[in-house]
Amino acid sequence: MRLGPVTAVLAALGLALVFLMNPNLAGRAQTADDGGSLEDVPFTGAEAVIPYVIPRSGPFNSEDIEIENNTAIADWFRSAHANAAAEAFRHWDEEGEIRAECSVCHSGAGFRSFHGLDGSEPGIPAEPVDVGGVVDCETCHNPGLSRITEIEMPSGILHPVEGVEAACMTCHQGRTAGADVEAAVAQLPDDTPDPGIRFVNPHYATAAATWLGGYGGAGYQYPGRSYSGRFFHARPIGSCASCHQPHTLEVQVETCATCHEAAEPQAIRISRQSYDGSGDTGQGIAADIRNNADLLLGFVARYGAEIAGTPVLYDGSRYPYFFADANDDGMADTADGRPVAYASWTPRMLRAAYNWKLVAADSGAYAHNPHYALELLYDSIADLAGALGVEMSEVGITR
Ligand code: HEC
Numbered sequence: 001m002r003l004g005p006v007t008a009v010l011a012a013l014g015l016a017l018v019f020l021m022n023p024n025l026a027g028r029a030q031t032a033d034d035g036g037s038l039e040d041v042p043f044t045g046a047e048a049v050i051p052y053v054i055p056r057s058g059p060f061n062s063e064d065i066e067i068e069n070n071t072a073i074a075d076w077f078r079s080a081h082a083n084a085a086a087e088a089f090r091h092w093d094e095e096g097e098i099r100a101e102c103s104v105c106h107s108g109a110g111f112r113s114f115h116g117l118d119g120s121e122p123g124i125p126a127e128p129v130d131v132g133g134v135v136d137c138e139t140c141h142n143p144g145l146s147r148i149t150e151i152e153m154p155s156g157i158l159h160p161v162e163g164v165e166a167a168c169m170t171c172h173q174g175r176t177a178g179a180d181v182e183a184a185v186a187q188l189p190d191d192t193p194d195p196g197i198r199f200v201n202p203h204y205a206t207a208a209a210t211w212l213g214g215y216g217g218a219g220y221q222y223p224g225r226s227y228s229g230r231f232f233h234a235r236p237i238g239s240c241a242s243c244h245q246p247h248t249l250e251v252q253v254e255t256c257a258t259c260h261e262a263a264e265p266q267a268i269r270i271s272r273q274s275y276d277g278s279g280d281t282g283q284g285i286a287a288d289i290r291n292n293a294d295l296l297l298g299f300v301a302r303y304g305a306e307i308a309g310t311p312v313l314y315d316g317s318r319y320p321y322f323f324a325d326a327n328d329d330g331m332a333d334t335a336d337g338r339p340v341a342y343a344s345w346t347p348r349m350l351r352a353a354y355n356w357k358l359v360a361a362d363s364g365a366y367a368h369n370p371h372y373a374l375e376l377l378y379d380s381i382a383d384l385a386g387a388l389g390v391e392m393s394e395v396g397i398t399r
Pocket residue numbers: 087088091099101102103104105106170171172173174175203204205
């Protein structure tokens with residue numbers, strides 16, 4: 001259930017009152033001379049803004065209170081970050097508390113605890129966090145963010161950050177790296193199915209990881225291959241918020257139009273080369289990525305049936321997404337009424353399926369780092385094709 005705009009405004013007033021009741025917070029939001037905290041407000045490139053504006057003294061009358069944050073609140077309220085009904089925020093409802101390790105990205109409170117912004121020791125929260133939290137204002141409008149200078153990615157690298165990007169990079173980095181895949185299959189023979197191997201899921205909305213490319217190490221990177229690093233794009237496009245309006249989260253298409261002619265992001269292309277073998281360089285680069293991803297999923301299926309020995313089925317709506325389909329009827333096998341998770345993974349198949357899922361997990365991969373996505377897809381296809389005895393010249397795609 002979503003609340004109406006009137007309730008949104010009331011909720012905003014509620015937020016303002018929290019600040020009112022806490023003199024430290026209210027002071028911090030309103031004055032520039034209480035220890036320089038306005039300078040600390042972490043907006044990249046923009047002048048400091050005052051997230052909450054409330055009258056200095058009462059009595060308070062709702063008509064007298066001008067809500068200068070109205071647009072910001074209304075925009076945020078309609079966004080995924082505020083959608084308290086989403087699976088990403090309700091997943092723990094039955095347990096009644098959000099597991100500490102999950103809370104870091106699934107609740108503003110967990111996020112603040114992780115970075116020590118609530119006065120706690122930085123790191124995974126010591127206790128589970130209450131359910132019901134969303135990505136609230138104070139997640140991004142937090143003076144403490146300016147003191148965070150680097151974020152650790154799942155691969156272990158430390159990436160330098162400035163301002164609000166510390167927030168985006170914390171939560172949109174995914175949960176695994178290519179190194180985790182290798183660790184799961186190290187020393188095992190490439191093409192022998194092993195029931196001990198489980199699918200490694202990169203998690204969701206992994207934009208920040210894709211963006212850092214080979215340097216971030218999110219993908220399984222084949223030995224002897226080189227990978228594009230961070231996608232620098234072109235100035236002034238240099239941060240998450242330079243493309244995404246931070247409250248609506250929408251891509252600001254007008255921004256793109258200063259450099260690109262395409263009517264929509266999906267249609268943007270600069271590359272002169274056709275990657276998907278279609279020869280069509282009129283389509284957006286997003287189409288090349290989508291086509292090669294489809295091709296890779298086809299190769300995973302073929303490898304499963306021909307080499308791993310059990311046909312595999314992908315179902316994006318259920319964890320762990322890859323299921324056994326031993327009789328190849330296009331339906332997952334079931335046991336006790338539940339679909340049977342795929343259990344014939346070989347190291348080679350896992351590496352390729354992981355890369356496919358990583359690219360598929362980021363619907364903006366074509367803008368975040370098109371080259372890295374294309375390289376991972378190509379190398380994964382080439383690896384499976386080699387095992388299946390298919391020549392890459394027959395496949396017809398390019399790297
Ligand atoms: C590094 C940050 C991060 C951590 C840690 C994290 N998640 Fe997530 N998770 C996300 C993001 C971001 C999304 C949002 C994807 C979307 O819906 O756009 C998400 C989405 C989800 C979803 C919704 C998927 C869907 O299909 O809508 C579930 C369920 C989930 N996470 C479970 C977990 C669990 C369980 C844990 C802890 C074991 C966890 N997450 C830890 C970042 C994280």
